[in-house]
Amino acid sequence: MFEQRYRFHFEAAHQLGVNVDTKDHPYAHVHGHSFEVFLILRGKELGPKGWLTDFGRVRKTAEEIHDLLDHRYLNDIEGLEVPTLENIAKFIFDKASASLEKLAAVEVNRPSLGEQVRYEA
Numbered sequence: 001m002f003e004q005r006y007r008f009h010f011e012a013a014h015q016l017g018v019n020v021d022t023k024d025h026p027y028a029h030v031h032g033h034s035f036e037v038f039l040i041l042r043g044k045e046l047g048p049k050g051w052l053t054d055f056g057r058v059r060k061t062a063e064e065i066h067d068l069l070d071h072r073y074l075n076d077i078e079g080l081e082v083p084t085l086e087n088i089a090k091f092i093f094d095k096a097s098a099s100l101e102k103l104a105a106v107e108v109n110r111p112s113l114g115e116q117v118r119y120e121a
């Protein structure tokens with residue numbers, strides 16, 4: 001089995017008011033994070049080209065998702081009204097899998113906080 005990974009970053013703001021009991025909770029205030037994303041592709045066979053998927057294609061998909069999320073207020077994006085790492089990972093998986101047939105998983109991390117989430121279909 002081969003695994004291919006592509007990493008990109010984006011910066012965005014959000015608030016998680018629905019996840020906490022009081023309006024004063026820090027999660028309920030609009031704040032920002034740096035997000036690290038991995039697109040993870042898997043396959044058993046390489047085919048005649050000797051690769052799973054051209055990294056150029058993976059990069060193009062990553063750039064489209066980056067442009068959708070970078071410097072945005074995530075709560076305003078349809079499908080990301082509750083922008084936890086978990087929901088962001090699934091959102092990215094659903095978008096990216098439309099153009100990357102071998103996409104197997106998406107990881108979304110906040111490296112400075114040691115927080116990591118992985119979504120697999």
Ligand SMILES: Nc1nc2c(c(=O)[nH]1)N=C([C@H](O)[C@H](O)COP(=O)(O)OP(=O)(O)OP(=O)(O)O)CN2
Nearest residue numbers: 014016026027031033083084085086087113115117
């Ligand atoms: N399972 C999850 N738990 C939490 C998530 C999540 O997406 N999935 N998200 C959050 C919030 O985004 C929160 O802002 C993160 O807070 P915290 O880890 O405390 O880090 P800070 O932003 O407070 O870190 P600073 O160093 O103060 O900037 C919470 N839980």
Ligand SMILES: [Zn+2]
Nearest residue numbers: 014027031033
């Ligand atoms: Zn947060």
